[in-house]
Amino acid sequence: MSILGMILTLLIPWGAVLWGVNIYHQKGTWFLAGWNTMREEEKASYNVEEMCHLFGRCVIFCGVGAFLLLYGSFNQNDYILCSGIGVVAIAVILSILLPKINPGKYRK
Numbered sequence: 240m241s242i243l244g245m246i247l248t249l250l251i252p253w254g255a256v257l258w259g260v261n262i263y264h265q266k267g268t269w270f271l272a273g274w275n276t277m278r279e280e281e282k283a284s285y286n287v288e289e290m291c292h293l294f295g296r297c298v299i300f301c302g303v304g305a306f307l308l309l310y311g312s313f314n315q316n317d318y319i320l321c322s323g324i325g326v327v328a329i330a331v332i333l334s335i336l337l338p339k340i341n342p343g344k345y346r347k
Contacts, residue, residue: 244313251309255302263295289345293337300330 240248261267268274268291274282307323310316338345 240313244309248306248309248313252302252306255305256299259295259298259300259302261295262291262298265291284347286345286347290338293334293345297330297334301327304330 258267258270262271265288268287271294304323304326307319307326309323311318311320311323
């Protein structure tokens with residue numbers, strides 16, 4: 240693996256994990272897509288703490304998936320690459336489905 244490959248394999252997932260931890264602790268929500276464009280009354284209808292916990296976990300798992308994806312890609316290992324894609328897909332799907340399945344937890 241080249242130096243550029245190692246740097247990308249470590250920095251991108253590390254950044255995602257750090258961002259996920261910040262979102263989990265309700266910091267860095269200004270960087271969430273769509274949050275800043277919501278009206279205040281719509282924001283008030285969400286349980287912000289639970290939403291931040293959910294999306295923080297999602298971003299952390301996407302960071303782990305990105306590591307597996309990049310590591311598998313740079314090392315020509317399709318099994319690791321596909322597992323990384325799977326981890327990212329599961330995290331994204333769950334972040335969409337969980338608020339719809341259990342709206343009482345994520346809405347006020």
